[in-house]
Amino acid sequence: xxxxxxxxxxxxxxxxxxxxxxxxxxxxxxxxxxxxxxxxxxxxxxxxxxxxxxxxxxxxxxxxxxxxxxxxxxxxxxxxxxxxxxxxxxxxxxxxxxxxxxxxxxxxxxxxxxxxxxxxxxxxxxxxxxxxxxxxxxxxxxxxxxxxxxxxxxxxxxxxxxxxxxxxxxxxxxxxxxxxxxxxxxxxxxxxxxxxxxxxxxxxxxxxxxxxxxxxxxxxxxxxxxxxxxxxxxxxxxxxxxxxxxxxxxxxxxxxxxxxxxxxxxxxxxxxxxxxxxxxxxxxxxxxxxxxxxxxxxxxxxxxxxxxxxxxxxxxxxxxxxxxxxxxxxxxxxxxxxxxxxxxxxxxxxxxxxxxxxxxxxxxxxxxxxxxxxxxxxxxxxxxxxxxxxxxxxxxxxxxxxxxxxxxxxxxxxxxxx
Numbered sequence: 001x002x003x004x005x006x007x008x009x010x011x012x013x014x015x016x017x018x019x020x021x022x023x024x025x026x027x028x029x030x031x032x033x034x035x036x037x038x039x040x041x042x043x044x045x046x047x048x049x050x051x052x053x054x055x056x057x058x059x060x061x062x063x064x065x066x067x068x069x070x071x072x073x074x075x076x077x078x079x080x081x082x083x084x085x086x087x088x089x090x091x092x093x094x095x096x097x098x099x100x101x102x103x104x105x106x107x108x109x110x111x112x113x114x115x116x117x118x119x120x121x122x123x124x125x126x127x128x129x130x131x132x133x134x135x136x137x138x139x140x141x142x143x144x145x146x147x148x149x150x151x152x153x154x155x156x157x158x159x160x161x162x163x164x165x166x167x168x169x170x171x172x173x174x175x176x177x178x179x180x181x182x183x184x185x186x187x188x189x190x191x192x193x194x195x196x197x198x199x200x201x202x203x204x205x206x207x208x209x210x211x212x213x214x215x216x217x218x219x220x221x222x223x224x225x226x227x228x229x230x231x232x233x234x235x236x237x238x239x240x241x242x243x244x245x246x247x248x249x250x251x252x253x254x255x256x257x258x259x260x261x262x263x264x265x266x267x268x269x270x271x272x273x274x275x276x277x278x279x280x281x282x283x284x285x286x287x288x289x290x291x292x293x294x295x296x297x298x299x300x301x302x303x304x305x306x307x308x309x310x311x312x313x314x315x316x317x318x319x320x321x322x323x324x325x326x327x328x329x330x331x332x333x334x335x336x337x338x339x340x341x342x343x344x345x346x347x348x349x350x351x352x353x354x355x356x357x358x359x360x361x362x363x364x365x366x367x368x369x370x371x372x373x374x375x376x377x378x379x380x381x382x383x384x385x386x387x388x389x390x391x392x393x394x395x396x397x398x399x400x401x402x403x404x405x406x407x408x409x410x411x412x413x414x415x416x417x418x
Contacts, residue, residue: 047121047155050099050113051106057168058099061154062092064171065113065147071095074112078105097376113151120148121155130158137167146171189271196264203257210250317341317411320364322357322382323348323374324399332404339408348378361385367393368407 050061062071071091075083080094098105114121120140127133133156140149153159153167319341321332329345336343344360346352348369357378361367367382386393396403 047157048159049102049106049155050110051102053099053154055100057154057164058096060168060171061113061151062095062099062109065117065151066095066109068092070112070116074105074108077108093376093379097380117148117151120145120152124149124152124156127156127158130160130163133158134163134166141170146174189268189275192264192267192271196261196268199257199261199264203254203261206250206254206257213246317365318344318363319408319411320344320346320360320367321404322346322367322369322378324370325373328399328401331401335401335405336408341408341411346378348374354378354381357381358385361389361391364391366411367391368396368404369393370396370399370403372397373399 050058053061068088068091071094072083072086075086075091075094078098080086082090086094095109099109100106124133124136127136133153137149137153140146150167150171154164319336321329321344324332324345324347326347333343333345344364346357346360354377361382367386369379369382371379382393385391394407396407
């Protein structure tokens, strides 16, 4: 395989021959060696830095290669006052925002990633071509060693755009495999519980048979002493060793059953943890279904009110809507004004200036923003301003009419009760 020096020499010779063909001066002396050429052109390309990646990769890298505890430590080092009490989502969003800013924390994030995955980086440094990097990544993926290999492969100097897309797609698909794995763990849990109950029953029967054998032995000895009028011996200490063969076999089976029972208990504990996570996910899905049903009811109530002559509840408040899609803002304004509200809007910094947010928040009674169509910067700014001003902020599930109508309906009910 040609080396970097050979490639550079070939390129320089080609450039020299082309330049000489048109009568121009040669860019390098004829006696330039490969080492001198490498010194002239500088060192080879270094590993990619975190802030040099596109924004779409920052979420994947932070979520895969760092833990929440490490993100919290980084925030404390950067002097973030909200770090000790921030939620996991806030920590993640703040880290993703910092990843693209070299002088605002991205360098500290990069150093933390390098320190944690030092072993994987050292192993990937042995690769010199794209195919070698791909082979090391596939081996790590089969072993389940994803975080370190993911960071080492993406930042490797030989990694090109096609390999980055390929690795990113494989990491993305891992999340879809988690659900299927949980369902298999639940089936395995039920089978293990049945096996454990069966083994416990067999162990109980073995102990009962052993106790009956000991009782029968004592009864037979007492009968022999009474019939032969032998002087009673000192009371014997019942031991299993009196029956070496039977006792040895029973002890061996008992030890195997106890070891198997301990293994089943460990597997049962692990499966129960997986089942707990699955139950939490199901509860979250049920809560989302309930929220969607509430949004649907609110939207239907809004349609029914607009089609009838009934006067809707009057909203004695001023909501501020941050973000969203420009095509829907007019419909949202119509819904709010029909409820008697003074509708305020800020697009989150696309065309409106960020400096307008403090004034709008001070005028509003509640701040609404759709989580699927607002920037991280606008979200953090809104939360901070609402905490300072003591205003209520309500994150909406999406930019649709359903979440907005449900929230307006809830604000109307609150204003009526007040």
